[in-house]
Amino acid sequence: MCIPAYLKYLSISIITLIVIFAYTQYWYLVFIFGFIDFFIKCPKCHKPVIETKNGGVSPLRWYICDQCGQNLLKCEVEPDEVTNKRINKTA
Numbered sequence: 001m002c003i004p005a006y007l008k009y010l011s012i013s014i015i016t017l018i019v020i021f022a023y024t025q026y027w028y029l030v031f032i033f034g035f036i037d038f039f040i041k042c043p044k045c046h047k048p049v050i051e052t053k054n055g056g057v058s059p060l061r062w063y064i065c066d067q068c069g070q071n072l073l074k075c076e077v078e079p080d081e082v083t084n085k086r087i088n089k090t091a
């Protein structure tokens with residue numbers, strides 16, 4: 001069974017938000033969740049899902065990989081024609 005990268009990222013983001021609002025005294029946990037986020041990688045380009053095109057980090061990500069255009073809701077790697085078309089469309 002495979003959990004798509006985006007769902008993993010989303011669940012960690014939601015947990016992080018709950019921690020911020022409900023347990024403000026444990027705010028430092030946000031750093032731990034942020035750290036875990038770096039291990040959630042795009043199945044196609046193997047870059048962290050939260051990393052953006054310019055090498056920055058975005059706390060809120062769309063389900064399309066910023067680096068290669070892969071749909072992060074899918075577990076299987078998409079062919080280049082599919083991802084390239086998607087990048088050109090959104091750019």
Ligand SMILES: [Zn+2]
Pocket residue numbers: 042043044045046047065066067068069070
């Ligand atoms: Zn990618």
